Amino acid sequence: MNLFISFLQKTIGQKIVVGLTGLGLCLFVLIHMLGNLLILSGPEAYNNYAYKLHDFPGLLLLEFGLFIFFIGHILLSILLQLKNKKAKGSISYQKEAQGIKKTNFIHKFILSQGILLLIFLVLHLWSFKFGTYYETELNGKKVRDIYLLVVENFQKPLYTFGYSFILLILFNHLLRGFPASFKTLGLSHPLYVSWIEKLAWFFSLIVTFGFLAPIWYIYIYL
Amino acid sequence: MNFNLKIWRQKSNKVPGSFQSLFVKDISEDMSFLEMLDKINEDLILKKEEPIAFDHDCREGICGTCSLMINGSAHGPQKAITSCQLYMREFQNGSEIYVEPFRAKAFPIIRDLIIDRSAFDRIQQAGGFISVNTGSAPPANTIPVPKEKANQAFSSALCIGCGACVASCKNSSASLFTAARIFHFSKLPQGQAEKTNRVLNMVKQMEKEGFGACSHTGACSVSCPKEISLETISEMHREWRKAFLNKTT
Ligand code: HEM
Ligand code: SF4
Ligand code: FES
Numbered sequence: 001m002n003l004f005i006s007f008l009q010k011t012i013g014q015k016i017v018v019g020l021t022g023l024g025l026c027l028f029v030l031i032h033m034l035g036n037l038l039i040l041s042g043p044e045a046y047n048n049y050a051y052k053l054h055d056f057p058g059l060l061l062l063e064f065g066l067f068i069f070f071i072g073h074i075l076l077s078i079l080l081q082l083k084n085k086k087a088k089g090s091i092s093y094q095k096e097a098q099g100i101k102k103t104n105f106i107h108k109f110i111l112s113q114g115i116l117l118l119i120f121l122v123l124h125l126w127s128f129k130f131g132t133y134y135e136t137e138l139n140g141k142k143v144r145d146i147y148l149l150v151v152e153n154f155q156k157p158l159y160t161f162g163y164s165f166i167l168l169i170l171f172n173h174l175l176r177g178f179p180a181s182f183k184t185l186g187l188s189h190p191l192y193v194s195w196i197e198k199l200a201w202f203f204s205l206i207v208t209f210g211f212l213a214p215i216w217y218i219y220i221y222l
Numbered sequence: 223m224n225f226n227l228k229i230w231r232q233k234s235n236k237v238p239g240s241f242q243s244l245f246v247k248d249i250s251e252d253m254s255f256l257e258m259l260d261k262i263n264e265d266l267i268l269k270k271e272e273p274i275a276f277d278h279d280c281r282e283g284i285c286g287t288c289s290l291m292i293n294g295s296a297h298g299p300q301k302a303i304t305s306c307q308l309y310m311r312e313f314q315n316g317s318e319i320y321v322e323p324f325r326a327k328a329f330p331i332i333r334d335l336i337i338d339r340s341a342f343d344r345i346q347q348a349g350g351f352i353s354v355n356t357g358s359a360p361p362a363n364t365i366p367v368p369k370e371k372a373n374q375a376f377s378s379a380l381c382i383g384c385g386a387c388v389a390s391c392k393n394s395s396a397s398l399f400t401a402a403r404i405f406h407f408s409k410l411p412q413g414q415a416e417k418t419n420r421v422l423n424m425v426k427q428m429e430k431e432g433f434g435a436c437s438h439t440g441a442c443s444v445s446c447p448k449e450i451s452l453e454t455i456s457e458m459h460r461e462w463r464k465a466f467l468n469k470t471t
Contacts, residue, residue, distance in 0.1 A: 003467075007466065010425075010426075010429070010466070011429050011435045012425060012435070012459055012462050012463075013466070014435070015435050015436070015459070016459070016463065080435045083434060083435060084392070084393035084394070084395070084434035084435055084437070086327065086432070086434075087326065087327050087328065087393060087394040087395070087432055087433055087434035088325075088326065088327065088392065088393065088394045088434065089325060089326060089327040089394070091325055092325070093291055093294050093320075093322055093325065094228070094241070094294070094320045094322060095293045095294035095320045096294045097293075097294040097295040097296075097299075097390065097441075097445075098293070098294070098295070098299070099295075099299050100299070100301055100444060101295040101296070101299065101301075101390065101441070101444050101445055103392070103439055103441050104439070104440070107392075107437065107439035107440075107441075110437065176438075179438070180437065180438040182456070183436075183438045183452075183453075183455065183456040183459065184436075184438070184456075184459055185459065185460075185463070186456055186457065186458075186459035186460025186461070186462075186463050187456070187460070188453060188456035189453065189456070189457075190451060190453045193453055193456075
């Protein structure tokens with residue numbers, strides 16, 4: 001315990017926790033995305049999946065773990081960003097670097113993007129997890145009709161366009177965060193850093209399109 | 223060539239600074255950036271005005287004292303050079319050029335474009351050495367060093383401590399500098415004995431000096447005149463993680 005606390009007091013220690021929880025959250029969004037793809041197979045498949053998931057005995061423990069991961073990730077990353085701002089001082093440069101020394105766009109606005117993701121997270125839980133409880137019958141059992149709620153919401157332009165925008169931000173966050181976490185954890189290496197970056201593109205695109213597909217399907221066809 | 227310069231002037235860290243506009247004429251394209259500043263200073267002195275204070279020493283890219291943020295780029299727009307190796311022909315005739323000091327909380331401004339980089343010295347002193355009794359030089363090749371290791375150590379040893387990495391980092395992180403100074407020693411057989419303490423102490427000092435954390439944007443490495451690899455930072459994190467867990471368990 002003492003070891004963990006002193007680890008958490010070091011900047012690199014804090015970064016390592018952000019990186020580890022970040023990678024954990026990457027796994028979570030991947031699974032979440034795969035689950036959402038079931039929307040494309042219709043109401044039975046999706047409601048059944050949701051029902052099975054909620055029937056899983058270890059779910060509460062997993063949800064608690066996920067909650068801890070989110071809290072750890074968010075608190076420490078914001079703490080680090082504040083530290084970084086302080087290290088920078090109050091005066092910024094008059095001009096921004098151009099040409100080869102220009103900062104890649106994906107590295108700008110890290111904090112603002114994180115805060116938007118955080119606001120989204122709260123709204124997202126509020127509108128689905130704690131949203132309207134419709135009921136339906138599935139194999140003779142009464143289950144939550146989460147499919148209906150999803151369809152109802154994504155027929156509204158506000159939801160579909162709003163979610164698409166947030167997914168763009170998530171794409172950016174994953175694209176820079178995925179390789180960054182390997183570097184933070186000290187797992188990156190000159191020999192395979194380019195592969196990690198390729199994997200990051202692949203992963204971020206898959207996750208983003210996987211989330212986009214069902215919501216646009218609903219918006220256009222249902 | 224003519225230039226429209228905006229140069230940061232600041233009497234000391236205690237008083238606020240501002241840009242001074244200077245229109246300069248008859249600059250040869252073969253002048254280095256610092257030679258242009260020399261010429262401006264001569265003119266200022268003749269006019270009985272305060273010359274621009276800027277750091278310089280070797281003027282051949284090896285000492286690391288020249289430190290200018292030129293149009294928002296540390297050491298100017300070109301890769302792998304220091305400000306003293308930058309020539310005026312790289313700029314468009316008549317263009318506007320902003321010249322600022324390297325900015326970071328841990329690098330207080332001494333005057334105009336001169337900053338205090340002693341935070342780097344303290345990081346170095348925290349572990350950037352090997353403890354040996356100095357005497358006459360030991361005969362060469364008493365300790366065999368594999369060529370590959372020698373190369374790795376050398377590519378870190380190239381760091382000249384200029385501070386461009388800190389200046390160009392949005393977090394003012396000194397990770398690239400610190401990592402380079404760690405692996406300069408920790409790659410060599412002579413550096414093994416103090417490896418664990420070296421990384422722990424140097425990272426600790428880096429934090430104490432108020433530098434930020436690394437977000438892996440890569441701005442440091444592209445601005446580094448010695449092209450220290452960004453991967454050096456990942457390696458430092460790895461060494462630190464191992465050292466921290468070994469030391470405390
Ligand atoms: C919901 C609110 C979120 C906030 C406020 C947030 C904030 C941040 C911030 C500010 C950083 C940069 C830390 C730094 O460089 O100092 C970061 C890094 C990262 N985030 Fe997030 N994030 C959020 C959600 C997520 C999610 C959902 C994922 C994964 C799907 C994720 C994955 C990552 C990864 C992999 C990193 C890189 C860690 C590193 O630099 O080592 N984040 N996050
Ligand atoms: S790592 Fe590069 S930019 Fe940083 S101090 Fe050393 S030489 Fe300068
Ligand atoms: S004056 Fe020595 S590196 Fe530029």
